[in-house]
Amino acid sequence: xxxxxxxxxxxxxxxxxxxxxxxxxxxxxxxxxxxxxxxxxxxxxxxxxxxxxxxxxxxxxxxxxxxxxxxxxxxxxxxxxxxxxxxxxxxxxxxxxxxxxxxxxxxxxxxxxxxxxxxxxxxxxxxxxxxxxxxxxxxxxxxxxxxxxxxxxxxxxxxxxxxxxxxxxxxxxxxxxxxxxxxxxxxxxxxxxxxxxxxxxxxxxxxxxxxxxxxxxxxxxxxxxxxxxxxxxxxxxxxxxxxxxxxxxxxxxxxxxxxxxxxxxxxxxxxxxxxxxxxxxxxxxxxxxxxxxxxxxxxxxxxxxxxxxxxxxxxxxxxxxxxxxxxxxxxxxxxxxxxxxxxxxxxxxxxxxxxxxxxxxxxxxxxxxxxxxxxxxxxxxxxxxxxxxxxxxxxxxxxxxxxxxxxxxxxxxxxxxxxxxxxxxxxxxxxxxxxxxxxxxxxxxxxxxxxxxxxxxxxxxxxxxxxxx
Amino acid sequence: xxxxxxxxxxxxxxxxxxxxxxxxxxxxxxxxxxxxxxxxxxxxxxxxxxxxxxxxxxxxxxxxxxxxxxxxxxxxxxxxxxxxxxxxxxxxxxxxxxxxxxxxxxxxxxxxxxxxxxxxxxxxxxxxxxxxxxxxxxxxxxxxxxxxxxxxxxxxxxxxxxxxxxxxxxxxxxxxxxxxxxxxxxxxxxxxxxxxxxxxxxxxxxxxxxxxxxxxxxxxxxxxxxxxxxxxxxxxxxxxxxxxxxxxxxxxxxxxxxxxxxxxxxxxxxxxxxxxxxxxxxxxxxxxxxxxxxxxxxxxxxxxxxxxxxxxxxxxxxxxxxxxxxxxxxxxxxxxxxxxxxxxxxxxxxxxxxxxxxxxxxxxxxxxxxxxxxxxxxxxxxxxxxxxxxxxxxxxxxxxxxxxxxxxxxxxxxxxxxxxxxxxxxxxxxxxxxxxxxxxxxxxxxxxxxxxxxxxxxxxxxxxxxxxx
Numbered sequence: 001x002x003x004x005x006x007x008x009x010x011x012x013x014x015x016x017x018x019x020x021x022x023x024x025x026x027x028x029x030x031x032x033x034x035x036x037x038x039x040x041x042x043x044x045x046x047x048x049x050x051x052x053x054x055x056x057x058x059x060x061x062x063x064x065x066x067x068x069x070x071x072x073x074x075x076x077x078x079x080x081x082x083x084x085x086x087x088x089x090x091x092x093x094x095x096x097x098x099x100x101x102x103x104x105x106x107x108x109x110x111x112x113x114x115x116x117x118x119x120x121x122x123x124x125x126x127x128x129x130x131x132x133x134x135x136x137x138x139x140x141x142x143x144x145x146x147x148x149x150x151x152x153x154x155x156x157x158x159x160x161x162x163x164x165x166x167x168x169x170x171x172x173x174x175x176x177x178x179x180x181x182x183x184x185x186x187x188x189x190x191x192x193x194x195x196x197x198x199x200x201x202x203x204x205x206x207x208x209x210x211x212x213x214x215x216x217x218x219x220x221x222x223x224x225x226x227x228x229x230x231x232x233x234x235x236x237x238x239x240x241x242x243x244x245x246x247x248x249x250x251x252x253x254x255x256x257x258x259x260x261x262x263x264x265x266x267x268x269x270x271x272x273x274x275x276x277x278x279x280x281x282x283x284x285x286x287x288x289x290x291x292x293x294x295x296x297x298x299x300x301x302x303x304x305x306x307x308x309x310x311x312x313x314x315x316x317x318x319x320x321x322x323x324x325x326x327x328x329x330x331x332x333x334x335x336x337x338x339x340x341x342x343x344x345x346x347x348x349x350x351x352x353x354x355x356x357x358x359x360x361x362x363x364x365x366x367x368x369x370x371x372x373x374x375x376x377x378x379x380x381x382x383x384x385x386x387x388x389x390x391x392x393x394x395x396x397x398x399x400x401x402x403x404x405x406x407x408x409x410x411x412x413x414x415x416x417x418x419x420x421x422x423x424x425x426x427x428x429x430x431x432x433x434x435x436x437x438x439x440x441x442x443x444x445x446x447x448x449x450x451x452x453x454x455x456x457x458x459x460x461x462x463x464x465x466x467x468x469x
Numbered sequence: 470x471x472x473x474x475x476x477x478x479x480x481x482x483x484x485x486x487x488x489x490x491x492x493x494x495x496x497x498x499x500x501x502x503x504x505x506x507x508x509x510x511x512x513x514x515x516x517x518x519x520x521x522x523x524x525x526x527x528x529x530x531x532x533x534x535x536x537x538x539x540x541x542x543x544x545x546x547x548x549x550x551x552x553x554x555x556x557x558x559x560x561x562x563x564x565x566x567x568x569x570x571x572x573x574x575x576x577x578x579x580x581x582x583x584x585x586x587x588x589x590x591x592x593x594x595x596x597x598x599x600x601x602x603x604x605x606x607x608x609x610x611x612x613x614x615x616x617x618x619x620x621x622x623x624x625x626x627x628x629x630x631x632x633x634x635x636x637x638x639x640x641x642x643x644x645x646x647x648x649x650x651x652x653x654x655x656x657x658x659x660x661x662x663x664x665x666x667x668x669x670x671x672x673x674x675x676x677x678x679x680x681x682x683x684x685x686x687x688x689x690x691x692x693x694x695x696x697x698x699x700x701x702x703x704x705x706x707x708x709x710x711x712x713x714x715x716x717x718x719x720x721x722x723x724x725x726x727x728x729x730x731x732x733x734x735x736x737x738x739x740x741x742x743x744x745x746x747x748x749x750x751x752x753x754x755x756x757x758x759x760x761x762x763x764x765x766x767x768x769x770x771x772x773x774x775x776x777x778x779x780x781x782x783x784x785x786x787x788x789x790x791x792x793x794x795x796x797x798x799x800x801x802x803x804x805x806x807x808x809x810x811x812x813x814x815x816x817x818x819x820x821x822x823x824x825x826x827x828x829x830x831x832x833x834x835x836x837x838x839x840x841x842x843x844x845x846x847x848x849x850x851x852x853x854x855x856x857x858x859x860x861x862x863x864x865x866x867x868x869x870x871x872x873x874x875x876x877x878x879x880x881x882x883x884x885x886x887x888x889x890x891x892x893x894x895x896x897x898x899x900x901x902x903x904x905x906x907x908x909x910x911x912x913x914x915x916x917x918x919x920x921x922x923x924x925x926x927x928x929x930x931x932x933x934x935x936x937x938x
Contacts, residue, residue: 112715112822156664167662185911189889190820192850193636195625195675196889196896197908197934198916202671206664223721246581252692252763294721298767351659353581381661420658420665427665439666442654446923447667453922454915465666 005092005459006072008050016053016095019063024054024101035096038081038088041341044396045429049076049090056101058176058184058215064097065213065460066182074462077209079120079148083155084345085428087208091463099150102215110135113221114173114190119150119214126219135221138165141424142330150214156206158424160329163249163380164256164292165222167424169205176216177204180455190218203450208426209461211454225292227299228256230321233287233310234279238262240314241287242355245380247309248289249352253302258380259288259329265374265387269328272335277328279317287315287379288325332376340390344403348414349383349423357417362386369406383423407431411438427465435465474561474928475541477519485522485564488532493523493570504565507550507557510810513865514898518545518559525570527645527653527684533566534682534929535651543931546678548589548617552624553814554897556677560932568619571684579604582690583642583659588619588683592626595688604690607634610893611799619683625675627893629798632718632849633725633761634691636893638674645685646673649924659687672919677895678930680923694761696768697725699790702756702779703748707731709783710756711824714849716778717758718821722771727849728757728798734843734856738797741804746797748786756784756848757794801845809859813872817883818852818892826886831855838875852892876900880907896934904934 016025026032027050036046055061068075074094081088090096102118105126109115110133117126123137124145130137141147141159151157152168153175165171174188188194188201204211235241245258261269266280289306293299303320310318336343350358359375366373372391377384388406390399411421415438421427427435436444448468452458458468485494495501496519505515524530537544543563550557559565571587574595578584579602586595592606593614599606610616610628620626621637622644634640643657657663657670673680704710714727730738735749748755758775762768772789779787805812819827828844835842841860846853857875859868880890884907890896896904905913917937921927927937 112820113719156668158662158664162662167664169668179911179915183911183914185915186909187912187915190887191818191889191892192821193627193631193818193847193852193892194889195627195636195816195891195893196818197904197912198680198919199625199638199671199675200912200915202668203919206668211667223719225721250582250692252694295767295770297770298764301764301766347664349660349662349665351581352661378662383662418659420660420663422664423660423662424664435666440655442648442652443656443666443669445652446648446654446656446669449922450667450672450919453918 005074005094008073008094009071012067012071012073013051015067016051016064019067020053020055020060024056026052035090035098038078038086039084040086040089040430042396042399044400045086045089047089047091047093049096050093052096052098054098054101058178061097061178061213061215062182062184064095065178065180068095068459069181069457072457073459075459076461077213079151080146082143082147083151083426083428085422085426086430087155087426087428087464089429091429097213099215100148105129106216114218115221116216116218117149118216119148121149123147123149123152130221131224134224136224137171137219137221139168139171139219142333149217153205153214153217154207154209155426156424158378158381158383160257160259160378162378163258164254169202171219172201172205173218173220175201175204175214177212177214179212180460208428208465210451210465212460225294227294227296228290228292229299229303230325231289231303231306232319232321232325233289233315234317234319235285235287235315236283237314238285238359239356241285242359242379244287244310244313246352247313248306251305251309253291253306255380256290256292257378260377260379261286261329261332262375265332265376268374269332269335272338273327273331275324275328277324278319284316288321288329329376336374336387336389340393342390342396342399344388345425346386346410347383347422347425348411348419349381350414350417350419352382354417354419355379355382355384358414358419359384361413365406365410368409369402371402371406378423381423407434429463432463432465432467474543474563477542477563478540481536481540481542482520484536485520485533488536489522489524489529493525495521504559504567507547507555508553509555509558509899511865511868513869514555514558516558516560516562518565519562521565521567523567523570527647530566530647530682530684531651531653533564534647534649537564537928538650538926541926542928544928545930546682548620549615551612551616552620552895552897554891554895555899556624556895556897556933558898560898566682568684569617574598575685583687584690585685585687586618587685588617590618592616592618592621599690600693603693605693606640606688606690608637608640608688611802618686622674622683622686623676623678624895625893627847627852629726629728629847631847632727633723638671640688641670641674642687642689644670644673644683646681646683648681649929677897677933679920679934681929694763696763696765697759697761698768698772699794700758700772700775701788701790701794702758702784703753703786703788704756704784705753706783707754707828708825710754711828711848713756713779713782715821716782717775720774720778722760722775724849725759725761726847729846729848730755730798730801731844734801734845737843738801738804741807742796742800744793744797746793747788753785757790757798798845805843805856805858809862811859811865811868813857814894815855815879816852816891816894817880817888818850819883819886819888821851823886823888824848824851824853827883827888828853830882834875834879837878838871840871840875847892850892876903877906898932901932901934901936
């Protein structure tokens with residue numbers, strides 16, 4: 001916290017109002033309190049901004065960035081604020097730049113399968129628009145109904161279709177970006193293939209707002225497979241469950257997703273939803289497999305192959321699932337929140353063949369740190385959400401300290417297996433220290449050099465990912 | 470050419486020999502002549518290095534880079550030298566660092582579907598090793614038998630399977646890189662999903678050696694589809710041919726590739742191979758569609774659907790193709806080379822819906838610049854190879870001037886349609902000026918800032934992509 005930023009002055013406020021209009025520059029305490037956090041529930045991390053601004057266009061965003069540079073005031077970009085890594089918390093105060101007014105789908109070209117969205121378009125709205133045209137927008141974070149496309153790109157959001165279609169970065173053609181010095185730059189292009197210049201669009205995607213503000217996103221759309229099915233493979237043993245994805249992938253079944261819920265997660269969520277489900281009371285885990293196809297016969301064959309594989313790998317039951325299964329999977333975070341607003345969603349990711357290696361270390365860590373945890377995981381892509389729940393109602397500081405100690409034991413184990421600490425949530429403010437501890441100096445130095453080169457004044461989302469002197 | 474580099478001194482040669490061993494440091498004229506060009510046949514571009522070195526390990530590469538920095542001597546990395554953008558030509562002389570000794574597949578894990586290769590592994594060898602294990606390495610440049618994996622990554626090579634599997638950048642998990650200052654850094658990880666730090670592996674991939682030297686590549690392998698078929702759709706009209714890919718993609722046929730050869734390309738290559746093919750004498754074009762599946766029934770259904778689509782879109786014949794078809798497609802460049810070693814492979818890429826718009830401008834340009842051209846294209850991904858052939862045997866300088874004038878007319882037309890000048894070959898030395906002319910200043914500035922930040926002395930492959938002061 002040694003950055004030398006300037007406070008927001010009355011002169012800067014006047015200039016902001018001049019650019020954006022009086023009503024889009026907010027300094028009342030209701031606004032400052034509302035923007036002191038994002039999805040984070042632990043008040044330990046909260047920081048109030050000095051001002052919240054609501055630009056309506058890329059040009060207005062650029063004007064705000066230029067003012068922030070001129071006044072050396074920190075800037076924190078934000079769309080829906082649904083992130084869980086404190087990425088939109090203004091840790092050095094200054095300006096929060098809220099992009100929710102930029103919420104239009106500017107182009108939707110069904111014939112050529114692409115759309116250009118302003119950054120504040122709700123992800124669920126884009127998905128719905130695509131479906132109307134028999135197309136698929138394949139980015140699908142669990143928070144699709146409450147998150148926005150700009151934030152999805154900035155954090156490289158993952159979600160439930162990543163096994164087949166990749167994460168958000170794999171859905172993008174191009175981005176319109178306001179650089180940390182206030183230039184408007186288009187990176188990427190609506191091309192299937194490109195070897196022209198550096199791959200700036202993939203550098204910006206997932207950069208958590210430290211390299212610029214994304215104001216428009218052109219995404220790929222895909223033909224919507226008309227057939228799909230969900231199977232629940234029920235396992236008594238975690239290890240058998242974790243061995244299944246590799247078998248499914250090698251068999252050419254091409255699943256859209258392979259999800260895991262451990263028994264404690266199932267019990268918690270079934271209770272929260274008051275929705276009993278088979279085998280939950282028998283201590284079993286679920287592996288939920290979703291397959292989409294363009295042909296009914298293809299679906300039938302894949303379902304049969306999948307049943308055979310699951311049974312050969314120790315599943316005690318294989319059930320065709322109805323809509324309840326995704327309700328269960330998606331309401332899991334709400335169920336956790338219902339226990340205590342302060343819970344921690346671990347988000348580490350390991351190679352598929354290391355899932356069992358890391359998860360079998362969790363019971364030891366639970367005991368060592370006296371943590372009650374449930375686990376859900378995108379086991380088709382190695383992304384494990386272990387959720388320590390604050391069942392003992394510790395204070396914000398005590399909970400923060402406990403989680404920090406837990407992380408410093410957990411993450412080196414993840415990295416030793418070739419994993420990384422975040423598969424889809426990002427580092428943000430929350431895991432910045434852990435990131436520097438776990439990441440080799442050479443990589444950190446490259447990140448810092450790029451950050452310094454593109455943001456010489458260090459005003460763009462400071463305090464996130466890495467600290468640059 | 471105003472860079473202030475130092476010449477290679479006897480002291481530097483002694484230090485290089487000390488690091489690498491006498492026999493891996495070559496200054497004899499045979500070597501210098503051999504390394505004055507890569508696949509480029511026009512002597513106008515040739516530049517002899519002062520020394521060629523052959524490191525055997527990442528550590529030796531790092532030692533060479535550190536020496537080059539200490540002496541301010543330019544460094545040009547090279548693997549197979551099969552590039553066609555003059556990317557491996559040492560335009561400021563200095564050191565060529567030839568990586569062909571680093572040619573081992575270090576890990577081949579069939580169970581977990583990945584391989585780690587040294588940079589000098591032949592792409593065709595990796596493909597063959599994968600096939601032995603019923604796996605697929607999906608990077609497939611037409612030059613697979615003569616190119617190497619490190620160069621493929623550095624140029625983001627495309628090729629013949631990009632419609633389904635993407636280009637080389639989509640095949641990589643991680644890279645080992647020697648930075649321009651001589652640090653050894655691992656970027657990326659063997660993960661399906663990652664939101665931890667910047668996406669440095671995609672920044673390095675396709676950066677044409679200006680941001681570092683790739684010494685190891687960990688690639689994805691995929692299950693090898695056991696069934697495949699090739700169809701040739703024969704068209705009288707280019708425009709009908711170009712409308713087909715979008716229809717195929719929307720129908721969920723999921724083709725591996727969709728290739729186009731115009732009648733002049735067919736005539737030239739059939740003559741070169743002395744291999745008559747149907748409808749070539751009738752002035753027709755070919756669209757070659759390859760489909761791979763995991764199920765025979767699926768293949769049958771897709772073949773039927775494809776025939777229906779092709780006929781509905783004006784194909785005058787649809788033939789199931791044998792092995793000759795890919796011989797024809799892949800030998801096309803040899804056939805061009807047979808006419809004159811100086812030919813130009815254009816490599817521009819446009820959105821699929823703009824292929825007809827750009828190609829119908831080619832006859833006008835041919836006439837205007839008195840050029841004889843043939844065209845092959847990856848029309849499933851919009852990447853068009855128009856090949857002006859030096860049938861009039863112009864001198865190197867005259868040919869260079871003609872092509873430069875042609876480019877300055879062609880590329881603005883490509884960019885006006887949302888395209889870029891290279892889909893898979895890169896910019897290198899050959900198109901550097903055109904790149905700066907066609908690319909908006911904001912993007913060029915970002916590229917220069919990143920280059921300067923990572924290569925403060927500007928020694929790493931200077932004279933390629935952009936010039937930095």
